[in-house]
Amino acid sequence: MTIKTQKELHSLLSFLNNSPTAWHAVANCxxxxxxxxxxxxxxxxxxxLKPGGSYYVVRNGxxxxxxxxxxxxxxxLQVVASHTDSPTFxxxxxxxxxKENMIMLGLxxxxxxLITSWLNRDLGIAGRVIFTDKKGNTCEELVKLDxxxxxxxxxxxxxxxxxxxxxxxxxxxxxxxxxxxxxTTKNDKTSYLERQLKKIIPLNKVLSFDLFVYPLEQARLxxxxxxxxxxxxxxxxxxxxxxxxxxLESKASDAHSLKMxxxxxxxETGSNTSQGAGSPFLSHIIExxxxxSNLSREEYFQLLGRSLCTSVDLAHAYHPNYSDKHEPxxxxxxxxGICVKSNAQNKYASDAxxxxxxxxxxxxxxxxxxxxxxxxxxxxxxxxGPIHASLTGMSTVDIGCAQxxxxxxxxxxxxxxxxxxxxxxxEILAL
Numbered sequence: 001m002t003i004k005t006q007k008e009l010h011s012l013l014s015f016l017n018n019s020p021t022a023w024h025a026v027a028n029c030x031x032x033x034x035x036x037x038x039x040x041x042x043x044x045x046x047x048x049l050k051p052g053g054s055y056y057v058v059r060n061g062x063x064x065x066x067x068x069x070x071x072x073x074x075x076x077l078q079v080v081a082s083h084t085d086s087p088t089f090x091x092x093x094x095x096x097x098x099k100e101n102m103i104m105l106g107l108x109x110x111x112x113x114l115i116t117s118w119l120n121r122d123l124g125i126a127g128r129v130i131f132t133d134k135k136g137n138t139c140e141e142l143v144k145l146d147x148x149x150x151x152x153x154x155x156x157x158x159x160x161x162x163x164x165x166x167x168x169x170x171x172x173x174x175x176x177x178x179x180x181x182x183x184t185t186k187n188d189k190t191s192y193l194e195r196q197l198k199k200i201i202p203l204n205k206v207l208s209f210d211l212f213v214y215p216l217e218q219a220r221l222x223x224x225x226x227x228x229x230x231x232x233x234x235x236x237x238x239x240x241x242x243x244x245x246x247x248l249e250s251k252a253s254d255a256h257s258l259k260m261x262x263x264x265x266x267x268e269t270g271s272n273t274s275q276g277a278g279s280p281f282l283s284h285i286i287e288x289x290x291x292x293s294n295l296s297r298e299e300y301f302q303l304l305g306r307s308l309c310t311s312v313d314l315a316h317a318y319h320p321n322y323s324d325k326h327e328p329x330x331x332x333x334x335x336x337g338i339c340v341k342s343n344a345q346n347k348y349a350s351d352a353x354x355x356x357x358x359x360x361x362x363x364x365x366x367x368x369x370x371x372x373x374x375x376x377x378x379x380x381x382x383x384x385g386p387i388h389a390s391l392t393g394m395s396t397v398d399i400g401c402a403q404x405x406x407x408x409x410x411x412x413x414x415x416x417x418x419x420x421x422x423x424x425x426x427e428i429l430a431l
Contacts, residue, residue, distance in 0.1 A: 005419050008245060009229075012418060013219045015241045016231045020126040020214035022062035022084035022265045023142050025237060029064050029244055029263070030056065036248050038066055043284075049292040054251065057285055061128065062265035063275035065285050066247055067258060074293050075256035077286065077307035079394070080246065080425050081384055082239035083267035083277070086232070087111035087407045089118065089176065091125065091211040096180075096191050103192045104177045105150060110212065111268030115176070116168055117409040118213075122149035123178065125196075127211035133202045141201045146216055148196060150178040178213065215409050227335060227415050234403055234411035236267070238418055239312035246425035258289065258303075259429045267313075267384050277384035283392055308357060309396040310428050311349060311385030312421070314413070315339035315372045317402035327375045332402045335414035337368025338424055341398040349385035349396035358397050361427045367420050370402070399424075 001009070019025035030040075038054040041047050049055065049069055056066040062084055089107040097104050109115070124146040133139050157163060170176060180192050190198075197203050219231030229238075243261040250259050262285075266276035275281060290300040318331045326332070332339055340355050341348040362369040374380040389396035401421055403413040 008419065008422060009221075009415060011245075012238065012241050013221075013229070013231070016219040016233060016237055019233065019237055020124065020144060021128075021142075021210075021212055023128050023210075024126065024144070025084045025240060026058060026062055026064045026263070027142060029066070029240070030058070032244060032248065033066055036251060047288055047292050049289065059279075059281050060265065060273075060275040063263065063281060065260065065262040065282060066244070067260040067285070067289070068247070068250065069289065069293075070254050070256050070258055072255045074258050074290065074295065074303060075306065076431075077258045077260065077303055077394075078429050078431050079260045079262060079282075079307065079309040080243045080428060081261075081277070081282075081309055081311045081388060082243050082263045082313065083236045083265065083384055084240055084263045085111070085265050085268050086235060086237070087113035087268050088212045088214065089113070089178075091193075091209070091213070093208075096193060097177075098183055101183050102179055103181045103183050105180050105193075107152075107176050107178055107213065109172055109176070112407055114405070114408040115170055115172075117405070118215075119152050119154040121151065121409060122216045123151060123213045124149060124216050125193075125211050126214055127209060129197060129201065129203075129209045129211070130207045131197075131201065132204045132207065134204050136204070138207065139202070143197065143200060143211075145196050145200070147199075148181070149216055150180045150213065152176060152178050217410065221415065222412075229413050229415060229418065230410060232409055232411070234413050235314040235406055236312075238314070238401055238413055239421070242418065242421040242425055243312060245422050246429055249422075249426045250429040254430075257431065260286075261429075264384055271384060271387050277387040278391070280391070282388065286392075304392060304394055307394050308354065308428075308431070309349075309385070309388055309392075309394050310358065310425070311383055311388065311396055311398045312425070313383040313385075313398065313400045314403045314406060315341060315400045316380070316406060317404050317413075319404060325375065325378060327373050330371055330373050332370050332372055334402050334404070334412070335416040336402070337370050338362070338417065338420050339370050339372035339400050339402055341372045341400065343374065343380065345379070346386055347380060347382040348398035349389040350398050354395045354397035357431075358399060358424070358428070361424060361431075365423065365427055367424050367427075372402075
């Protein structure tokens with residue numbers, strides 16, 4: 001492993017550890033972009049773009065689009081796209097209740113997590129809080145509560161004797177509340193959550209919050225040769241970070257190519273939010289760049305026709321204990337290359353033309369790749385690619401790294417696949 005790839009890998013692990021929510025991921029992206037001279041543009045303000053300039057736009061704190069304008073007129077557009085959210089549990093608006101002497105927090109399922117993987121783990125709470133401070137000012141802060149772990153305890157096998165034979169059945173309302181603490185006479189009149197928040201922010205009164213639970217176990221390398229990455233939010237922060245690194249690697253602008261990396265929130269719940277792939281967030285940005293570049297409406301549509309979006313999400317790796325769940329002639333192996341996805345029901349946006357552009361790059365630059373498709377009798381999930389393609393009409397291809405334990409509290413992917421993804425996205429942005 002070269003010094004460059006070692007640096008990439010360790011920076012990825014740090015990014016995973018410090019990005020428990022979409023808001024934290026975007027905040028960390030902003031830090032990296034700012035270090036490299038990218039300037040923020042506000043959606044509510046007028047834009048004055050310079051040739052060869054580097055910019056980023058944030059929507060709702062959880063979606064981000066960064067781009068580099070060409071030195072001359074815009075002739076083509078290369079977009080790499082990903083998403084910032086992951087399946088988890090969200091605190092309900094009035095989360096706290098007591099059962100006997102136990103302080104409990106009510107949780108709501110976000111997306112489609114492997115629920116059993118979250119049981120019996122040390123969990124933190126993270127997200128954003130909007131509150132008034134001591135002076136009555138309305139403030140917004142990102143928070144990570146990790147000093148007093150909470151847990152979702154599982155029923156003991158003695159009280160559920162058939163669980164190992166029949167499987168665990170959980171009621172999402174009754175069985176997924178988290179145990180936060182024991183109630184004592186020392187507890188004051190404020191809520192448990194307020195007491196924890198006051199330790200880290202100048203809180204007077206909570207107005208609202210978006211708070212999620214996350215596992216406190218750190219990302220780490222596993223395997224005899226440290227060939228695997230184990231972490232929460234591998235899906236899809238590996239893609240987010242590879243996209244970010246690739247854009248920074250492509251920092252020097254081209255004569256006519258607009259380079260762009262977008263990471264949307266809300267993919268795990270369908271993307272139908274103001275900051276999701278189903279929103280006009282990206283198309284508005286592209287159109288405003290076109291306007292700032294003095295392109296006519298006709299030239300704007302021509303630009304879309306000469307563009308390519310590479311949607312980057314994870315793919316199911318071959319599972320050694322469930323080999324019958326995979327398409328037998330498309331066995332996707334960890335560390336065997338980037339997955340180029342296809343689906344006859346258009347769950348992925350790839351077609352022969354868009355996939356060919358990626359495959360040619362892989363051949364030209366000796367980047368390993370694999371062809372991914374689901375079994376015909378097991379429908380797979382989808383991602384942001386088809387949503388984006390249907391909104392913009394832009395040629396789109398879906399790719400990604402292979403992983404095990406998708407949507408688990410602890411996911412696995414390959415180190416070499418991450419490096420291959422960084423190389424490939426850098427070449428895509430250089431087209």
